Amino acid sequence: MKIVLLGPPGAGKGTIAKALMQMDGSVQISTGDILRAEIAEGSDLGQQVEAAMAAGNLVTDELIMDIMEKRLLDEDCKRGYLLDGFPRTIPQAEALKRLLAKLGEKLDCALELDIPRDVIFDRLTTRRTCTNCGEIYNVKSKPPRVEGVCDVCGNAIMQRDDETEEAIENRLRVYNEQTAPLVEFYRKDGLLVSVPTSDLEPVLAAIKERLGN
Numbered sequence: 308m309k310i311v312l313l314g315p316p317g318a319g320k321g322t323i324a325k326a327l328m329q330m331d332g333s334v335q336i337s338t339g340d341i342l343r344a345e346i347a348e349g350s351d352l353g354q355q356v357e358a359a360m361a362a363g364n365l366v367t368d369e370l371i372m373d374i375m376e377k378r379l380l381d382e383d384c385k386r387g388y389l390l391d392g393f394p395r396t397i398p399q400a401e402a403l404k405r406l407l408a409k410l411g412e413k414l415d416c417a418l419e420l421d422i423p424r425d426v427i428f429d430r431l432t433t434r435r436t437c438t439n440c441g442e443i444y445n446v447k448s449k450p451p452r453v454e455g456v457c458d459v460c461g462n463a464i465m466q467r468d469d470e471t472e473e474a475i476e477n478r479l480r481v482y483n484e485q486t487a488p489l490v491e492f493y494r495k496d497g498l499l500v501s502v503p504t505s506d507l508e509p510v511l512a513a514i515k516e517r518l519g520n
């Protein structure tokens with residue numbers, strides 16, 4: 308599968324991507340995870356993007372395209388990919404379209420998780436992330452077995468810098484201004500599949516219907 312996942316931060320793109328990965332071995336590519344790994348490593352790139360990310364602003368299109376142009380050439384992408392958090396702007400979507408045309412590849416669809424704002428706000432302020440492996444928890448709906456400790460790798464679970472109320476407000480505003488126009492972009496390209504939920508079953512049903520199996 309080659310799918311772009313669209314939807315505001317906290318819509319559940321990562322969770323859906325992980326479920327789809329298990330279906331056919333497609334790889335999840337999260338630009339947010341790539342950038343957070345660079346910050347954790349203390350690389351030049353990480354230092355460059357740290358402040359923008361903590362405030363909930365986007366990093367530049369050039370920087371993201373540099374990363375993605377290399378990443379999509381990796382061997383594991385041949386099995387398909389689930390793009391989680393990319394593209395995030397119209398210029399990124401246009402650059403992706405050109406890149407895929409050059410590689411002779413086509414997206415199967417752009418899946419929009421159309422989730423109401425109050426649900427998103429509540430989900431993000433209660434979300435916690437493992438500082439080591441990135442596993443996602445929720446203090447209300449999916450707490451770890453031991454408070455503050457990751458079930459998967461035993462490292463500390465934290466609230467991300469960009470999940471304070473102020474940063475979340477900003478990320479939702481940035482989404483509405485810069486990313487929401489991609490819904491129309493992909494509708495015009497005949498690629499949009501929109502679902503009003505991030506519950507796995509209806510999402511999978513919509514994708515299967517779209518892919519014709």
Ligand code: AMP
Pocket residue numbers: 316338339340342359360361363364365366367368371391392393394395396399469478
């Ligand atoms: P995410 O984990 O997808 O919510 O991304 C976290 C943060 O990483 C965003 O708020 C941006 O600062 C940055 N980021 C991730 N993907 C992109 C992208 N495609 N374009 C610009 N900034 C991005």
